[in-house]
Amino acid sequence: MSALAIDIGGTFTDIVLYDDTTGRFAAHKELTTPADPAMGVVAGIRHLFAQEGTDAAGVTRVVHATTLFTNALIERRGAPTGLITTAGFRDTLEIGHERKYELYDLHLPLPQPLVRRALRLEAVERLAPDGAVEIPLDAASVLAAAERLVAQGVESIAIAFLHAYANPAHEQDAARLVAERHPSVILSLSSDVAPQIREFDRTSTTVANAYVKPLAEKYLNRLSGDLAALGITAPLFMMLSNGGLTHVDEAKRVPVQLLESGPAAGALSAAFFGERSGCRDLLAFDLGGTTAKLALVHGGEPLVVHKFEAGRERRFTSGSGVPLTISTIELIEIGAGGGSIAAHDALGLLKVGPRSASSVPGPACYARGGTEPTVTDGNLLLGYLDAETFAGGTMKLSMEAARSAVGALASKAGLDVPQTAAGIHAVVNETMAAAARVHVAEQGHDPRDFALLVTGGGGPLHGCELARRLGITQVICPPGAGVASALGLLLAPARVDRVATISRRLDGMDWPTLEEAYAKLESEARAVIAATIGEGTRPILRRAADLRFVGQGYELITELPPGPYDARMEAAIREAFLSGYERVFSRRPAVAAIEIINIRVSATGSTAGSSLDPEVPKAAQGDPRTGTRQARFGQAEYEVPVLDRRRLAAGTEITGPAIVEEAMSTLLIPPGARAMVEAGGNIAIHLAQPATAMAPERETA
Known part of the structure; x- marks a missing residue:
């Protein structure tokens, strides 16, 4: 019996095939196809099946997470959406909470409503806070509003009436009227999506659900059909933002619950592998091609909260985004990934991100049309990546293209290429460290009380330096780190x-x-x-x-x-x-x-087979050393041994500097660090460097 996990990210689509009997898993990274995400999924599955010599008949369950709906909301690519609300409350989305997230900024950019005012219409009705009817629902006003919206090309309608959380009858009656007159229109009711007090938050959540619901139905129907065409008849489960799974029909009903599905799976994976190293207090750090994610795992469980903001005008400022009352694993997303673009700002200072080369065209070294320097280009030039085996050997990197892109940036600053590449690496690390300090402090914790568990294609590359900047001395790199979010899907209940x-x-x-x-x-x-x-x-x-x-x-x-x-x-x-x-x-x-x-x-x-036990060799499987590579750490150059992780037996000790490669990620162990391959499959790294001034000593009484 095998489980298939699919995680669509901004740059790569990760596919994992896991054998429930042997504990063995195989993985493949396919470049995400933004115009048609299902196309990349199908291509990745076919490649993996061919690689492993398996077929669809043995697949017993499929688990899926995607950033598709999050990106559609942030980039405002959802369906044409309308809102029908109680008379007098048309401007709830504009008024919001009636407070500024930056009190003294006279030019404060506010998040624009997902539905413009012309598509926000009113119905005559009124409920009291206890649900008692004050003004009966006027059917004619509902139908008139629906007619006007449909005439303007609306495909999806949100219905959010005052105090509907206390009595859903008016919303249900309105939905019935609209469905009978316009059966092709997709409906979202606030009493179904977010049945709780606070008008603005409830309306905002319902509108967001309506905004992505047609996209969700189309995509999930397409994906289900494509899986069936491949011969996969196993049930399809969707990952929710709260770290759990649901069936496809529930996902279609309330797709707003799926917005943070991929990062949630990564946090579950971190909690699982952290437990294997005896660490229940972790900072789960995942660095992908487009963004970095950081989640706090305390006592062996990720923190779940019941509110979320999408599309913030200012990334770390609460109140600057679209509020959503959904359950989600608490985390932050940082505009720093392998595809993050490096450039000089107006003052001539080097900045990295949040602009990203994404998968199209991708970093310059992908040789797919990108010309701007990115984090991946810098890492290649620093000697951290192998141009021939990147992403499991599915794509070759161009050293010449990376040197040309970074060289253009270097010439503007009067630096050489290695110095500029090192600067890109250092700046992106400090960007992530600064965000991590704020997030951990907001949760009332000190980062030095945690271990750092690194995942994603870039997490193991940057993890040790990030930990040093946070004053953390223990870093854990699990097996299959490059596809950890996809592995986390297999663990989700x-x-x-x-x-x-x-x-x-x-x-x-x-x-x-x-x-x-x-x-x-x-x-x-x-x-x-x-x-x-x-x-x-x-x-x-x-x-x-x-x-x-x-x-x-x-x-x-x-x-x-x-x-x-x-x-x-x-x-x-x-x-x-x-x-x-x-x-x-x-x-x-x-x-x-x-x-x-x-x-x-x-x-x-618990879902059937929701377990994970990747095999680790008990004895050496040949010489793990595959060669050496010239790599730069700080201002010094080293001849660094390159190790094949698949040949590292449990108990193997590694002294830095070293580069440990596996199919989907590369682990960078800096000079002075010591690492151990644990029986559970993790590589635990102890950083000997003392905490920097950026992580000040605790005050003592």
């Missing part, structure tokens, strides 16, 4: 997150009603799990709630004990909230009244 708004004070709680609300969410979650991995599954259920002190404007999501709930649970819920509040804010205010705003349920269930 089926998962469902459900939320509902109740807005009740804890001291006046109607406990039977609360338990009934939780039970309803759990029943819905069980149904989706059963549809994903089969009837008879007993999912693990977790309860949480958004709690706050009465009068506060924002909530703290708090894990709660399992049900059933009655009045005897009040003390336990109160203590869970107060403990979480103290952990975040370092104190417990002298306030007694607490209220529950939203209740949350997550359900997870």
Whole structure:
């Protein structure tokens, strides 16, 4: 039995074929085909099947993650979308939260709504906050709005009425009216997509879902057909942003849940391989061709949050993007990857990214039409990459093209090519380190308390230098690091997150009603799990709630004990909230009244064969040394041994400098570092260098 994992990135599409019986996996990197992503997937699968001499009959499950929907939203390439909302609330998307993310910037760029004003229309209706009908739904106004939208070429309509989270009846009636009159129009209801309080966030999430939903349906239908044409009849699972899997129909219904699917899989992979090295506190660092991702794994699990911002005007500034109320693994994306373009700014300073050469045309060394210098070009010139075996030997790199591109940049600065290549490498490392420091600090942690686990095609190349800049002394490089996100897909459980708004004070709680609300969410979650991995599954259920002190404007999501709930649970819920509040804010205010705003349920269930056990040779498989290469570290040149990772037996010790190559990535071990090949397959690197001034010593009492 084999599992097939597919991860579409901005530059490469990774395909992994994993044998559940032997623990062996084979992988292939195919250049992503942005105009038709399914074409790259099919080409990659065919190549891998031919390479391994296998066929589709043995594939028992297919797991997929993609950046397609994220990119469509960020680049504004979604379907023509309209919005029907309550009369008087047409401008909710413009008004937003009514606050500036930079208070004193008079020329502040704001994220533009996904739906322009002419396509935001109103219906006559009104619900009270408790769901009671104040103004009945006027069918004629709904149909008139739909007619105007369809006449303007709208393919997808979001319906978001005031207080629909408390009573979905008006939205459901409006959807029925529109579907009967315009059956080809795709609909998204806020009571289905984001049934919780806060009008702007709920409307924004529903509109984003409507914006990518036609694209999702078209793509998933196309991919399902292409897989069937290849003879693959196994079920197709889609990775969600929360680190779980779902079935295709659920993915088509709410594709906004898939936006961060690829990075989520990478975080799961990092947690798994970190556990093998006895590390449960990790910074999971993935560097691909277009972006770098960093996720914090604490206590063996990635942190899951229930909000996300897409397409930020300023990459690290909260409030500058399109808010989405989806469950997602907490991470940051940095505009730094192998394809990131190096250039001088207006002051003549070297900058790297966020512009990327992507897969088309790609870095100059790909010899596919790119002429601007990139991180990959610099790494090739520094001696870190083998031009003949890059990406598993599926493509040859051009040293001449890289030298020409970097040389043009060097001549402008009055430097030689090696100095400029080293500068590109150093600048991109510091860009990533600066972002990592901010992200870890915002979570209330010190990076020196973590190990750094490196994945992606470029993570092992840059990981040790990034760790040095963060003051981290342990770096872990798992097997198959270049396709770790695809491997993470094989580890993911089926998962469902459900939320509902109740807005009740804890001291006046109607406990039977609360338990009934939780039970309803759990029943819905069980149904989706059963549809994903089969009837008879007993999912693990977790309860949480958004709690706050009465009068506060924002909530703290708090894990709660399992049900059933009655009045005897009040003390336990109160203590869970107060403990979480103290952990975040370092104190417990002298306030007694607490209220529950939203209740949350997550359900997870193991998929068949969701395991991973890559084989590691117990004894040396021939001489691992394949030669040497001239490589530059800092200002010094070294004759560096090149090792084949497939021939490294468990227990092998490596002293830096060294270059360890495997099919999809290259690990750079710097001078002075010591590495060990562990029995579980990881290479653990200990950096002897002391923490730099950029990671200051802790103050002692």
